[in-house]
Amino acid sequence: MKKVIVLLLLAAFGYYLAATFFYIDFGISHFTNGVRDYYLAHTVNGLSVANTVTSIVVSFRGFDTLGEVTVLFLAASALGSILYKRRHKYEERVVLFPSSRIVQAGSKLLFPAIILLGVYVFIHGHLSPGGGFQGGTIIATGFLLMLLAYQDYHVSHNILSIVESMAGILFVTFGLLGFIGGGTFLENFLPVGELGDLFSGGVVPIIYILVGFKVGAELTGVIYTVLNEKDI
Amino acid sequence: MIGAAIYAILSKDILYAVIATGVISLILSGLFYLLQAPDVALTEAAIGVALTTIIFIITIRNTVRFEDEHDKKEHIKTIEK
Numbered sequence: 434m435k436k437v438i439v440l441l442l443l444a445a446f447g448y449y450l451a452a453t454f455f456y457i458d459f460g461i462s463h464f465t466n467g468v469r470d471y472y473l474a475h476t477v478n479g480l481s482v483a484n485t486v487t488s489i490v491v492s493f494r495g496f497d498t499l500g501e502v503t504v505l506f507l508a509a510s511a512l513g514s515i516l517y518k519r520r521h522k523y524e525e526r527v528v529l530f531p532s533s534r535i536v537q538a539g540s541k542l543l544f545p546a547i548i549l550l551g552v553y554v555f556i557h558g559h560l561s562p563g564g565g566f567q568g569g570t571i572i573a574t575g576f577l578l579m580l581l582a583y584q585d586y587h588v589s590h591n592i593l594s595i596v597e598s599m600a601g602i603l604f605v606t607f608g609l610l611g612f613i614g615g616g617t618f619l620e621n622f623l624p625v626g627e628l629g630d631l632f633s634g635g636v637v638p639i640i641y642i643l644v645g646f647k648v649g650a651e652l653t654g655v656i657y658t659v660l661n662e663k664d665i
Numbered sequence: 666m667i668g669a670a671i672y673a674i675l676s677k678d679i680l681y682a683v684i685a686t687g688v689i690s691l692i693l694s695g696l697f698y699l700l701q702a703p704d705v706a707l708t709e710a711a712i713g714v715a716l717t718t719i720i721f722i723i724t725i726r727n728t729v730r731f732e733d734e735h736d737k738k739e740h741i742k743t744i745e746k
Contacts, residue, residue: 486704554707562703570711577719652716659723 481625482559482634490564491637491644495619498640499604501566502647506601509651516658532582540582547575555645559634565641569648576653580660588657593650600647607636607643666692677736680725687718 472489482488490498532540554561555568579586611620619636626633666689673685690713697706731737 484704486702563707564704567704567707567711570708570716574711574715577716656716656720659720 477628479625480621480634480637481628482637483629484559484561484564486562487559487564487637487641488634491559491640492619492621495608495640498644499608499619502601502604502644505648505651506597509655512655513658531584537582540578544575544579547578548572551575551645551649555641556638557631558641558645559637560629560631565644566648568645569650570652572645572649573652573656577656580656588653590654590657593654593657597647597650597654600643600650604640604643604647607640611636666696677732678730678740679732680722680730683718683721683725686721687714690714690717 472493473485475493476482476485476488480488480492482492551568551571551574553568554563554571555565558564558568576588580588608619611618611622613622616622619640621635621637623635623639625635632638669685669688669692673682673689676682676685690709694706694709694713697703697709731740
């Protein structure tokens with residue numbers, strides 16, 4: 434009986450998935466009408482953001498981004514609470530074999546470059562592909578490299594949580610500042626500037642920089658927690 | 666990509682399965698780039714290839730690598746050969 438129900442559910446799911454893919458040709462770029470024209474028109478004229486995806490993610494659908502950041506925060510804190518131990522007692526991480534001198538020197542050389550790339554990606558989120566989430570992940574990967582290479586490399590959980598909560602609070606604050614002048618949440622209230630400049634797009638780059646800090650801090654915390662977990 | 670997905674499901678060694686999912690993400694990010702979605706491609710490359718794979722590998726290191734004892738013995742046999 435149970436198997437029949439599972440098969441029926443899978444069949445229904447597969448049918449709707451197949452139907453969706455059947456009606457949309459592979460790689461087609463325009464298959465919906467409606468908000469698309471509004472977004473394309475207002476990204477360049479109203480907001481002067483070069484990257485349409487960024488303008489949709491941060492400005493038009495900014496509330497969804499707040500939700501995504503909240504989901505990530507919840508996931509990170511749930512992981513931290515599951516793997517919670519005595520926080521004040523940090524011992525050496527258990528490694529299968531210590532890194533060689535070449536790996537350590539190479540990581541030291543690569544670490545600033547990776548951090549710089551991450552910062553570049555989220556500062557130029559409104560001009561080029563990428564943004565807060567991508568930049569934050571790249572920064573977390575840099576910290577991961579250092580944590581793997583050096584056994585005694587530690588990041589401070591206090592600094593991470595301060596950075597993360599300040600970024601979150603400032604995100605909501607900038608969103609609420611949009612109410613000034615009768616706007617909506619996350620409405621742009623700053624001058625938009627020239628299209629293609631670094632200082633353009635009003636509130637969009639600020640929000641994305643904050644998202645970058647928040648995501649980077651969260652993912653670094655996740656990696657650090659998982660790496661310090663050891664089986665007893 | 667489909668081959669890597671099938672391998673990830675069928676493989677008894679979880680470590681190889683995780684690496685196969687990393688390969689899927691890599692090809693998927695190339696596919697996103699070809700479909701003119703560089704934002705999504707960047708996300709997929711950073712999260713799918715690097716972060717998820719490495720978190721899974723750390724988890725495997727802290728838990729068990731094989732699904733049951735039989736597979737573990739088989740693996741040890743192949744190493745000793």
